[in-house]
Every structure is written in structure tokens, then in C-alpha cells.
Amino acid sequence: MSGASLPLAPAPAMAAGGRRHLPFWLGAVGVAVLLFVALRAIGNDYGYFAGYFILQYVVLATAWNILGGYAGYVNFGAAGFMAAGAYTAIALRKATGLDLLPGIAAAASVGALLGLGTGYLTLRLRGVYFSIATLCLAVVLQTLVVNWDYVGGSRGAYIVRPREVAPFTSYGEYLFLVMLVLAVLAVGIARTVEVTRLGRGLQAIRDNERAAEAVGVPTLRLKLIATALCGALMAVAGAPLPYYSGYLNPEGAFSLAYAVNAIAMPLIGGAGTWAGPVIGAVLLGSLQQAATVTISSALNLFIVGWMLVIFVAVAPRGILGWFRKRR
Amino acid sequence: MDGDLALLLNGIVSGLLLGGLYAAAAAGLAVSFGMLDIVNIAHPALMVAGGFLVVLVGTALGLDPLLVAVLLAVPFYFLGVAIYTFYHHFFERRGDExxxxxxxxxxxxxxxxxxxxxxxxxxxxxxxxxYAFITWRIGEIDIPLRMLAPALLAMAAIGALWVFLRRSFTGLAISAVAQDAEALRLMAVNPVRIKRLAFGLSVALAAIAGGALVVVQPVEPSSGQVFIGRVFAVCIMGGMGSLPGCILAAFLFGVVENVTASFYGPSWSPAVAFGWLLVVLAVRPQGLFGKLA
Structure with missing residues (x-):
């Protein structure tokens, strides 16, 4: 933005700002490096543990936002997609012995296919049908996993994680770094979607799908791309989960906490912007981490539920929207 | 009688009885989701909450669970009114549904x-x-009262609702608000008041379904999750706002699920619900009995 740009013309200024990819990537990588250096300086394994917890929600919330925030299609199945990623990683390791990074890649493709399949069957109808389908998808995937003895069935699966990976001081540090890279990539992808034709098309769908269709936006195709992206990123967020906890059972992997957080974080931060889910995830994630340590985990889920209800009622545009209105 | 045939017949009969429970659970949704266009995904959770309250009150006072459920329908009606008032004020009025x-x-x-x-x-x-431990036997077919009594209560409740919707002025207004809220406003009826009342009724039905659920099986806090797929599948198959369609779809669904369970094992039954839902959405989104728009 040069000094000549008028303060009364926000739209062109935003478009110009949107095209500046390099400063964003440099900034994101800078923040990530700073975070890593700071945690390394502290040198406490709990720092990595808590950091991973928050970053996985950054990925999950950003993934939800691509479909929910931009296109206005609500995905209730975050837990299902995430668990699909986690169990893909487990199954791959059992079948071939490949560990974390190939597991993440495999999870991305499984998540994308799952999203594409659900989307293909339901996205031609009204948005609520897609939401209901995703809600059931989690229950059905859980049924499948419980009946699938190869990945441990209802007893769960153990993953013996290596004590350390070459240049890192601990495996926790390695996992944190992996999740940090994934989070930067996810936010970068979301921002790229936001400022390109794909994002504009999705926003047109959210505002008025029929009008968008009428002016030639290929609505079904865009929605399918968004669903596949969303599913892939959610599965990616879940793939390192068995390595993180060392043990995974269906109840933990399909926990409703993931589904409610994936919705609450973008909506509280401000859905439809790439920064909103990040703000929401950092805020709610640290709050929950603090509450889990000090109070109890059931109570902190209760708090998230209430925060979601109160925020969508009182501040439907989230923290960012509230901030913008005040300016 | 041949063993497999007896198994099939028993599966069908108990499926029909199970369908009664599903009808109770889905009928409330047929009102809120089908008629009022309010996507109340909390309906199964409300039903389970009703079930817990039935257990609590029924144990404390030593009353029959189904009777408690009918009594509980009254406070649940007001709970529904409160939820709708909140929902309308913050979301429906703003177009944020x-x-x-x-x-x-x-x-x-x-x-x-x-x-x-x-x-x-x-x-x-x-x-x-x-009576939960009594089973009537007709030939080779078992009819457990544990299943029959809730199914009969469900049919009675849905029947009463159907008569109310067809015969009374308010009931007709509910059907009208489903078709055109604006036209109703022109007839000097406040559509918001009508919708509030109808949503209250749908939550009252959740209480009755909760009582029926308690008699059929033990409840746990997460029971609602398995029911989401079932009730939405039944409601959409039945053609959304139609109570007779809802009952027929519930019976059909109960039979299919139960026959699957008796031949392939009960742990697969949630998958049946989802499979049906997807097939219905992909092939006949207007429902099995609905007309093309």
C-alpha cells in the first residue's frame, strides 16, 4: 500500500495486500522459528507437549474454516476425519513399518478421499444434509474401527515411539517441530485459498449459492475441492496423534472434544478469515491446556461448549469481527 | 418352522417394535426439522437427557417410567419454548441459521x-x-412387553399430535407456517408464536421418546450420538414434515436394522443407519414417500 491509496477504499487495498505472498510466508516462518527457539531455550518437555496440543488445533481449526468459514458448509465430523488420519498412520506402520512422515502423507490422501466421497453424495443438496452426514460419519467410522481388530479394535493400539530422532534432543521436540511445520503449511494453504479465485468462489457460495451458480461459479466443483482439502488437513492433524500419546483407542480418537473444538475455535476467532482460526485455537487451546492441568478435563469441555454457544449468539463474527466493527 | 425363517420373522417383529421407538425419536424431529426448518441436531441429546430424568424421578418416586415420561413432557415443552425463543432472537431473526x-x-x-x-x-x-420381563409368545414369535409398551406409547403420542395438527386451529397454523410463514402473517397469526409452540411440542416428544428409550435399553450420556444418524435418516426417508411417513419410515428402518443385526451381529447396526442415510440423500432426497418438488 503506497501513501497514495485512499483510506475510503478498503477493497482494492485488501486485494493488493492479499497478493503479497512473500511477506506472509516470511512472517509465518519467522514466527515459527521464534516459537521453536523460545521453547528450546526453555528446554522443558512439557512446553513441547502443550505446544503440540495447541498446534494440532491450529491445523484442525484452519481445516474446518476452509469449508465452514469460506463456503458456509458446517462439518461436524472433525473427530472422524482426525481419527481416520490417526488410524491410517497406525495401519501403515503395522503393515509396512513406515513411520510418522509417510503416515502423514497417507493420512492426507485418506482424508481427502473421505471428504470427497461424503461431499460427492451430499453436497448437491442443501448444506444441512452435508452437516448431518458428517455428524453420522464419525459414528460410523468409529463402528468400523471398533470392529477392525488389525488396528486394535476397541482395545486400542500401542505405538512404541523412538526415544529420539537424530538432531533433536527428544522425540517430543521432533513431534512439535513436525506439527509446527504442518500448522504453517495449513495456515498458508488457507490463506492462499482465501485470496485466490477458489476462495472468492467459496465466499460467493456462502453469500448466495444460487446467484453464484447463475453467474457461472462452478459451485459443486469448488465445494468438492474445499471438502477434499478440509478432510485432508483434518486427517493430517490426526496422523501424529498415536505417536504423540503412544496409545490410541477409538474412544480417544473419536472424542467429541475434537469436533466441538474444530467448530468453536474458528467461530470464536472469526470464521472466514485465515487469522480467525489461529486466534481461536491459540486462545481456546491454551485455556484448555491450563484448565486440564489445574481443574479437570470434563469441566473444560463444558466450558468450551458454553463458550461456543455464547460466542455464536453474542459475537457471530467472532473476535476478529468484533475488532473490525469497533474500528 | 425352519430356524432361519423363525429368526427372520422374529427379526421383523422386533424390528417393527424397535421402529416404534425410532418413530417416537424421529417424530419430534419431523416437527422441528421437517415443518419448522430448524435443524435441531440436539434432539437426540434432549431425548437422552429426558431418559436420565425419567430414571431419576421414576426411581425416587417409584413410578412407571412411561408415566413419568408423559409427565416430564410438560416441563420439556417449556424447555423447548425457551430454546426456540433464544434461537429465534439470536439466529433466525438475523438470518444466521x-x-x-x-x-x-x-x-x-x-x-x-x-x-x-x-x-x-x-x-x-x-x-x-x-412388565419389562414378560414376553408374550405367538407361535414361534416373541413379543417382549419391554418393546411393545414403549411402541404403543409412541404411537399414541404421535397419533394425538397428528389429530392436533389436523383438527385444531393452532395445529393447522403449524402446518401453514411450514408452508408459508409470510402468508400466515397476513392472516393475522404471528408465525413466531406458532413456531415457538411447535418447537415446544417437538421437545416434549423428545421427553416421551426418552422414557420409551429407558424401557427398551439402559441409557448412557453418549447414547444420543448413535441416534443422530437414525433419527435424521428416518425423518428424511419419511419425507421430512409428514408424521405418517415418519412412522412408516421408522418401521422400515427398524426392520432393516434388526434383521441386519440378527444376521450379521449388532455391532454393525450404526453402519446401517449411515448407509441408509447416504443412499436416501444420494438417490431420493425428497424421502421414500415424498413427491418431487
């Missing part, structure tokens, strides 16, 4: 479930009336 309204009901569902875990613990709760 699609994203924020849906997230609101998801939050309500989540709060109910976590609240139940916190106050009752994650264990199963049950309250067996004395």
Missing part, C-alpha cells in the same frame, strides 16, 4: 452430553418396570 444456528445446536448437544457425564457419571442407567 445456516452457520451460527447449526453451531448453536451443536453446542447445546455437547453441553447436554458433558453435563450428563458430569452429573451422572459415564455409566449406564436403567429403570426396569415390572
Amino acid at each position: 445456516a452457520l451460527q444456528g447449526l453451531a448453536f445446536f451443536f453446542g447445546v448437544m455437547f453441553i447436554i452430553e458433558v453435563g450428563l457425564v458430569m452429573s451422572f457419571g459415564p455409566e449406564q442407567r436403567f429403570l426396569d418396570p415390572p
Whole structure:
């Protein structure tokens, strides 16, 4: 933005700002490096543990936002997609012995296919049908996993994680770094979607799908791309989960906490912007981490539920929207 | 009689009885989702909450669970009125139903479930009336009263609702608000008041379904999750706002699920629900009995 740009013309200024990819990537990588250096300086394994917890929600919330925030299609199945990623990683390791990074890649493709399949069957109808389908998808995937003895069935699966990976001081540090890279990539992808034709098309769908269709936006195709992206990123967020906890059972992997957080974080931060889910995830994630340590985990889920209800009622545009209105 | 045939016949009969329970659970949704276009995904959670309250009150007072459920329908009506008032004020009035309204009901569902875990613990709760252990036998076919009594109550409740919707002025207004709220306003009827009343009725039905659920099986806080797929599948198959369609779809669904369970094992039954839902959405989104728009 040069000094000549008028303060009364926000739209062109935003478009110009949107095209500046390099400063964003440099900034994101800078923040990530700073975070890593700071945690390394502290040198406490709990720092990595808590950091991973928050970053996985950054990925999950950003993934939800691509479909929910931009296109206005609500995905209730975050837990299902995430668990699909986690169990893909487990199954791959059992079948071939490949560990974390190939597991993440495999999870991305499984998540994308799952999203594409659900989307293909339901996205031609009204948005609520897609939401209901995703809600059931989690229950059905859980049924499948419980009946699938190869990945441990209802007893769960153990993953013996290596004590350390070459240049890192601990495996926790390695996992944190992996999740940090994934989070930067996810936010970068979301921002790229936001400022390109794909994002504009999705926003047109959210505002008025029929009008968008009428002016030639290929609505079904865009929605399918968004669903596949969303599913892939959610599965990616879940793939390192068995390595993180060392043990995974269906109840933990399909926990409703993931589904409610994936919705609450973008909506509280401000859905439809790439920064909103990040703000929401950092805020709610640290709050929950603090509450889990000090109070109890059931109570902190209760708090998230209430925060979601109160925020969508009182501040439907989230923290960012509230901030913008005040300016 | 041939063993497989007897198994099939028993599967069909108990499927029909199970369908009665599903009809009770889905009828409330047929009113809120089908007629009022309010996507109340918290409906199964409300039903389970009703089940827990039935156990609590029924055990304390020593009353029959189905009777308690009918009594509980009254406070649940007012709960529904309160939920709708909140929903209308914050979401429907602003046109925010699609994203924020849906997230609101998801939050309500989540709060109910976590609240139940916190106050009752994650264990199963049950309250067996004395007739729950009686089974009538007709030839090779078993008819357990545990299934029959809730199914009959469900049919009675849905029948009463159907008569109310068809015969009374208010009931007709509810059907009218489903078709055209604006036209109703021109007839000097406040559509918001009508919708509030109808939503109250749908939540009252959730209480009755909760009582029926308690008689059929023990309840736990997460029971609602398995029912989401079932009730939405039944409601959509039945053609959304149609109560007779809803009952027929519930019977059909109960039979299919039960026959699958008796031949392939009960752990697969949630998958049946989802499979049906997807097939219905992909092939006949207007429902099995609905007409093309």
C-alpha cells in the first residue's frame, strides 16, 4: 500500500495486500522459528507437549474454516476425519513399518478421499444434509474401527515411539517441530485459498449459492475441492496423534472434544478469515491446556461448549469481527 | 418352522417394535426439522437427557417410567419454548441459521452430553418396570412387553399430535407456517408464536421418546450420538414434515436394522443407519414417500 491509496477504499487495498505472498510466508516462518527457539531455550518437555496440543488445533481449526468459514458448509465430523488420519498412520506402520512422515502423507490422501466421497453424495443438496452426514460419519467410522481388530479394535493400539530422532534432543521436540511445520503449511494453504479465485468462489457460495451458480461459479466443483482439502488437513492433524500419546483407542480418537473444538475455535476467532482460526485455537487451546492441568478435563469441555454457544449468539463474527466493527 | 425363517420373522417383529421407538425419536424431529426448518441436531441429546430424568424421578418416586415420561413432557415443552425463543432472537431473526444456528445446536448437544457425564457419571442407567420381563409368545414369535409398551406409547403420542395438527386451529397454523410463514402473517397469526409452540411440542416428544428409550435399553450420556444418524435418516426417508411417513419410515428402518443385526451381529447396526442415510440423500432426497418438488 503506497501513501497514495485512499483510506475510503478498503477493497482494492485488501486485494493488493492479499497478493503479497512473500511477506506472509516470511512472517509465518519467522514466527515459527521464534516459537521453536523460545521453547528450546526453555528446554522443558512439557512446553513441547502443550505446544503440540495447541498446534494440532491450529491445523484442525484452519481445516474446518476452509469449508465452514469460506463456503458456509458446517462439518461436524472433525473427530472422524482426525481419527481416520490417526488410524491410517497406525495401519501403515503395522503393515509396512513406515513411520510418522509417510503416515502423514497417507493420512492426507485418506482424508481427502473421505471428504470427497461424503461431499460427492451430499453436497448437491442443501448444506444441512452435508452437516448431518458428517455428524453420522464419525459414528460410523468409529463402528468400523471398533470392529477392525488389525488396528486394535476397541482395545486400542500401542505405538512404541523412538526415544529420539537424530538432531533433536527428544522425540517430543521432533513431534512439535513436525506439527509446527504442518500448522504453517495449513495456515498458508488457507490463506492462499482465501485470496485466490477458489476462495472468492467459496465466499460467493456462502453469500448466495444460487446467484453464484447463475453467474457461472462452478459451485459443486469448488465445494468438492474445499471438502477434499478440509478432510485432508483434518486427517493430517490426526496422523501424529498415536505417536504423540503412544496409545490410541477409538474412544480417544473419536472424542467429541475434537469436533466441538474444530467448530468453536474458528467461530470464536472469526470464521472466514485465515487469522480467525489461529486466534481461536491459540486462545481456546491454551485455556484448555491450563484448565486440564489445574481443574479437570470434563469441566473444560463444558466450558468450551458454553463458550461456543455464547460466542455464536453474542459475537457471530467472532473476535476478529468484533475488532473490525469497533474500528 | 425352519430356524432361519423363525429368526427372520422374529427379526421383523422386533424390528417393527424397535421402529416404534425410532418413530417416537424421529417424530419430534419431523416437527422441528421437517415443518419448522430448524435443524435441531440436539434432539437426540434432549431425548437422552429426558431418559436420565425419567430414571431419576421414576426411581425416587417409584413410578412407571412411561408415566413419568408423559409427565416430564410438560416441563420439556417449556424447555423447548425457551430454546426456540433464544434461537429465534439470536439466529433466525438475523438470518444466521445456516452457520451460527447449526453451531448453536451443536453446542447445546455437547453441553447436554458433558453435563450428563458430569452429573451422572459415564455409566449406564436403567429403570426396569415390572412388565419389562414378560414376553408374550405367538407361535414361534416373541413379543417382549419391554418393546411393545414403549411402541404403543409412541404411537399414541404421535397419533394425538397428528389429530392436533389436523383438527385444531393452532395445529393447522403449524402446518401453514411450514408452508408459508409470510402468508400466515397476513392472516393475522404471528408465525413466531406458532413456531415457538411447535418447537415446544417437538421437545416434549423428545421427553416421551426418552422414557420409551429407558424401557427398551439402559441409557448412557453418549447414547444420543448413535441416534443422530437414525433419527435424521428416518425423518428424511419419511419425507421430512409428514408424521405418517415418519412412522412408516421408522418401521422400515427398524426392520432393516434388526434383521441386519440378527444376521450379521449388532455391532454393525450404526453402519446401517449411515448407509441408509447416504443412499436416501444420494438417490431420493425428497424421502421414500415424498413427491418431487
